Amino acid sequence: MADSNASIERPIEFIDLAAQQARLRPQIDAAIARVLDHGQYIMGPEIAAFETALADLTGAKHVISCASGTDALLIGMMALDLGPGDAVLCPGFTYTATPEAIALLGATPIFIDVDANDFNVDPARIAGGIALAKEKGLRPVGIIVVDLFGLPADYDAIRAAAGDLWIMADAAQSLGAHSPQGKVGTFGTITATSFFPAKPLGCYGDGGAILTDEAGLAAICRSIRLHGRSTIDKYDIERIGVNGRLDTLQAAILLEKLKVFEEEVELRQTVAARYNTAFADIAAVPPMPEGTTSVWAQYTLKVPAARRDAIQAALKAVGVPTAVYYPRPLHHQGAYRHYPFVGNGLPTSEALSAEVLSLPMHPYLSAEEQDYIIERVREALQNGDEPA
Structure with a gap:
């Protein structure tokens, strides 16, 4: 469990390209x-x-x-x-x-x-x-x-x-x-x-x-x-x-970049594993089938659709950046509305578009940053979405 007194001295980056550079x-x-x-x-x-x-x-x-x-x-x-x-x-x-x-x-x-x-x-x-x-x-x-x-x-x-x-x-x-x-x-x-x-x-x-x-x-x-x-x-x-x-x-x-890529993938595994352990009791965490690795291009939770905007705003207020991939399924986009889709809709795609929330994920997240993110996310999910 993260330290409830965790703090950070610099802004958390959603993806920190500068650290790798x-x-x-x-x-x-x-x-x-x-x-x-x-x-x-x-x-x-x-x-x-x-x-x-x-x-x-x-x-x-x-x-x-x-x-x-x-x-x-x-x-x-x-x-x-x-x-x-x-x-x-x-x-x-x-x-x-x-x-x-x-x-x-x-x-x-x-x-x-x-x-x-x-x-x-x-x-x-x-x-x-x-x-x-x-x-x-x-x-x-x-x-x-x-x-x-x-x-x-x-x-x-x-x-x-x-x-x-x-x-x-x-x-x-x-x-x-x-x-x-x-x-x-x-x-x-x-x-x-x-x-x-x-x-x-x-x-x-x-x-x-x-x-x-x-x-x-x-x-x-x-x-x-x-x-x-x-x-x-x-x-x-x-x-x-x-x-x-x-x-x-x-x-x-x-x-x-290829020379450090495999090491960076391993570092992503470490971050994702900490996230999964920290959030498994309060949110739907990403699955990891046996014998399979993800490179965690995004670390994405499913949260209650009715509360996602408030959760995202609460996290922004305490310096934890988030993103939504993707807020609208493709068959609802103007450019694609005239193309066929199976059934009367794509209910899973529609539901996910309202539920997904991606957290900071990159190989250079420090332990302190991870602790801070974990604690703030848990607070947002459990405490009525109010900033800490």
């Missing part, structure tokens, strides 16, 4: 200087080095770095030849980038519900999504599975339910995690991930990567990333592509 600043400065010295700002040697290092970390046979997590989704689905008339199932409780990439290619996202316990795709909802796509005269071709908040989904159950659909793992929040089924990066036909600065492995700008074990798909992704060029000549264009390259400077920064 302070640890790595000399190495990052040197890495940036090397890029400035060789001057290969586009597709420099750090790109291949980072792709190799990420393949080593994840066990994926092929890694294709790109300009953002959204580009990773987009390029991956372009390589899978997604287009008008196709339907792709995706969860209703996630960030807009997931269905956005489907819609940009002229295909139709079909929203399905998630599991109330782990927030990931509910395998029991997949059959309904496939049936709905066919009812609408669409070709159900794939499913995007989002490993929400850092926890890998149950890919064995999803694969069994999905049949011959391709599976794209959206690992923007879960890179570095694993389950008894393997490491993130090896679960789907293609995995897409993001290096947005706030992600567990983040660069200092936008960045992303595509991971696959299929050599043919990897080659197509590499071509699409470079405007659809062939391997013969940069002016020999064999398909429609995009300008989706990761900058060399970002690859250099990521190479340095």
Whole structure:
């Protein structure tokens, strides 16, 4: 139990990027200087080095770095030849980038519900999504599975339910995690991930990567990333592509961050374990299936919907930052209201949007900060939401 007299001397950060930068600043400065010295700002040697290092970390046979997590989704689905008339199932409780990439290619996202316990795709909802796509005269071709908040989904159950659909793992929040089924990066036909600065492995700008074990798909992704060029000549264009390259400077920064990434994941486990122990008796804490790790992109409690705003305000008043991911399910968003969703609604997604509350989570939370957060959260949940 936290010390009720716990106090802190500096503001608590929701995600403390400055602490990590302070640890790595000399190495990052040197890495940036090397890029400035060789001057290969586009597709420099750090790109291949980072792709190799990420393949080593994840066990994926092929890694294709790109300009953002959204580009990773987009390029991956372009390589899978997604287009008008196709339907792709995706969860209703996630960030807009997931269905956005489907819609940009002229295909139709079909929203399905998630599991109330782990927030990931509910395998029991997949059959309904496939049936709905066919009812609408669409070709159900794939499913995007989002490993929400850092926890890998149950890919064995999803694969069994999905049949011959391709599976794209959206690992923007879960890179570095694993389950008894393997490491993130090896679960789907293609995995897409993001290096947005706030992600567990983040660069200092936008960045992303595509991971696959299929050599043919990897080659197509590499071509699409470079405007659809062939391997013969940069002016020999064999398909429609995009300008989706990761900058060399970002690859250099990521190479340095990779050196401490596994240690940081372990530190996140320690923080999450303390949180789970502290809150298990007063709130619905995140599950941790046996043999599975989360990278805890977010640490998210479920709290009473009617009290969430007051709890959040009480915590803000005592210097504990919080966030809500996500306040509205996607099928309620204006951009997606005309797309199909299974059933009369997505009741779990709708309920979670009113209940979830994320607490500060990063590897550099001190014991004193954790004590303070724990005590203030317990007070807010138990004492009528009044500031301490």
